[in-house]
Amino acid sequence: MTGVLSGVDAPAQERRLVTEIPGPRSRSLMERRAAAVSAGVGTTLPVFVERAGGGVVVDVDGNSLIDLGSGIAVVSVGNAAPRVVDAVREQVAAFTHTCFMVTPYEGYVAVCEELARLTPGDHAKKSALFNSGSEAVENAVKVARLATGRQAVVVFDHAYHGRTNLTLALTAKNMPYKHRFGPFAPEIYRVPMSYPFRDEPGMTGAQAAARALQQVETQVGAGNVAAVLIEPVQGEGGFVVPAPGFLAAVAQWCTAAGAVFIADEIQTGFCRTGDWFACDAEGVVPDLITTAKGIAGGMPLAALTGRAELMDAVHPGGLGGTYGGNPVACAAALATIATMEDLDLSAAARAIEATMLPRLRALQERTDVIGDVRGRGAMLAVELVRPGTVEPDAALTGRIARACHAQGVIVLTAGTYGNVLRFLPPLVIGQNLLTEALDVLDAAFAAEVPRR
Structure with missing residues (x-):
């Protein structure tokens, strides 16, 4: 693809074996x-x-x-996209860090503006930037709990949401992620995912959603649910694509129940599924959306973006981190987004x-x-x-x-x-x-x- 590789260091685009693997x-x-x-x-x-x-x-x-791995869906624009390389070099020469919470810089604000523009929905949005997908998910739960005054978080079978203690509680798979690392954070409730290959033949998305939500209502109680957290297409769980209508039914239930609908688009986001975000395929608009991986061309950056009233419910100092929204990573993200748009x-x-x-x-x-x-x-x-x-x-x-x-x-x-x-x-x-x-x-x- 033209415009993707440039310079004498660009590797030839060919498979070539000169030794056994590994050499x-x-x-x-x-x-x-x-x-x-x-x-x-x-x-x-x-x-x-x-x-x-x-x-x-x-x-x-x-x-x-x-x-065929892209560093697990990270280097969607390539490992050394020229625009990203140039932006990183320019930012490194200016400054590598100040801590946005101490002395802010424009790049952080510009990334948040781009996220407000690109993520689903035309409502007012605000963002906070972090280092990893796990951090973004953990902070999404914090925001949902504070904004709703509730504690319970609903997640799904086969889900993967990270490796911190809270996100391991949200993750389904034991080995290698959770094995003997407990005890885990409480008030996490798991319900069945729509998994067409393994569901009863002919089960629709609406039926699969009703199965899951009935379990929430009977075992958790709708009034106790702070958030429902879901990957629109599951990643580590096996690229499980829920049946059409499942995602929308869950989102609609959240609205009716006063719960926050959180879309974990860490692996699916930034053009990976053929739309900017996987939620776009069904017109689903999350209250909060977490992103990372493909956002910054390989630099460590993650984001939590959501309805302004939810993001502003948190007291000053309640969100952040020393390296969150590092200026070099922000420069890479802006160049990555521009590359994605220019190359469609x-x-x-x-x-x-x-x-x-x-x-x-x-x-x-x-x-x-x-x-x-x-x-x-x-x-x-x-x-x-x-x-x-x-x-x-x-x-x-x-x-x-x-x-x-x-x-x-x-x-x-x-x-x-x-x-x-x-x-x-x-x-x-x-x-x-x-x-x-x-x-x-x-x-x-x-x-x-x-x-x-």
């Missing part, structure tokens, strides 16, 4: 990593990166890998879907281990099962992922049961790389799974 230099660095880095920090693919950009990652051994990356995400979905569905037709193909835009997944069942096959999922890695294609796994291959290519990836990556995926399935 000797990466293996040597992994030995150093093992000696110095906590074993609690995992690794998906043990190659060490030297350069990256567009749709490729180049490792220290000279291998060029096709990137929402349309790019839809084009990626148009290429990938037919190939994934054709692969499903050729085998009997893909139970479901789903997703939206450049957030797509296949769920692997044992033939003729809906029983998850995590082992096969791992083998397919490793086969792709060995051939120079970065893919990620996900899902409550560990049986989902998820695809999050940079929105600036070239068509040739996308097609080649899908060829590698086809070959991996052909080697591991007999044809139907």
Whole structure:
């Protein structure tokens, strides 16, 4: 894609294997990593990166890998988008930090203005900036509880919302996220998600919402609910896309019950699903929305944006943090948003879907281990099962992922049961790389799974 890469350091947009994966230099660095880095920090693919950009990652051994992970949906504009690089360099030369709560700067305000413009709804909005998605979610809960005077927070099966103590309570999956890290924060209530592949056949979004909300009313009480928190398309839970109408029904219930509807768009936001935000697809307008990942081209930044009356309900000093809205990250965010608009990356995400979905569905037709193909835009997944069942096959999922890695294609796994291959290519990836990556995926399935 033109305008995405420039300069002598831009890596060639090609898959190139010059050593085995991982190569000797990466293996040597992994030995150093093992000696110095906590074993609690995992690794998906043990190659060490030297350069990256567009749709490729180049490792220290000279291998060029096709990137279908985007740093978990972070580098949607690429790992070194020229406009982002220039903005960061200019800001670093001016100043790297003052703390917005001590002496503010324009970049923070400008990012909040852009969020008010871009996020769903035309009501008055205000924002606060943070470092990570977990912080944004945690502060959304704080705002909802203070504004409503209530305590209960409703979340959903298969949800992932972060790794702090409160956000781990909000997250569904035990291993590796929650295992033996408790006790967790109280007043968190979990209800069923709309999961079309695993729900009763024919269950509509409205029916799935009624199932969940009836449980809230009987087990929690509508008058006790401060907020309902949901990912419009679930991320770590396996890219679960709820049935049409589910999201809107939950939002409508919140309005009637006086609860705050919080959309966690940390993974789905900023053009990833083919719209600026996943809520846009159904015209759902959240009261609060959390964003991070794709917001700043790889720099650490997150945001909580919401109705002005909710955000202003908090007393001065109740929101913030030393590094929240760092000036360099804000500069990167403004350049990232401008790049997304200039290149129309929402349309790019839809084009990626148009290429990938037919190939994934054709692969499903050729085998009997893909139970479901789903997703939206450049957030797509296949769920692997044992033939003729809906029983998850995590082992096969791992083998397919490793086969792709060995051939120079970065893919990620996900899902409550560990049986989902998820695809999050940079929105600036070239068509040739996308097609080649899908060829590698086809070959991996052909080697591991007999044809139907």
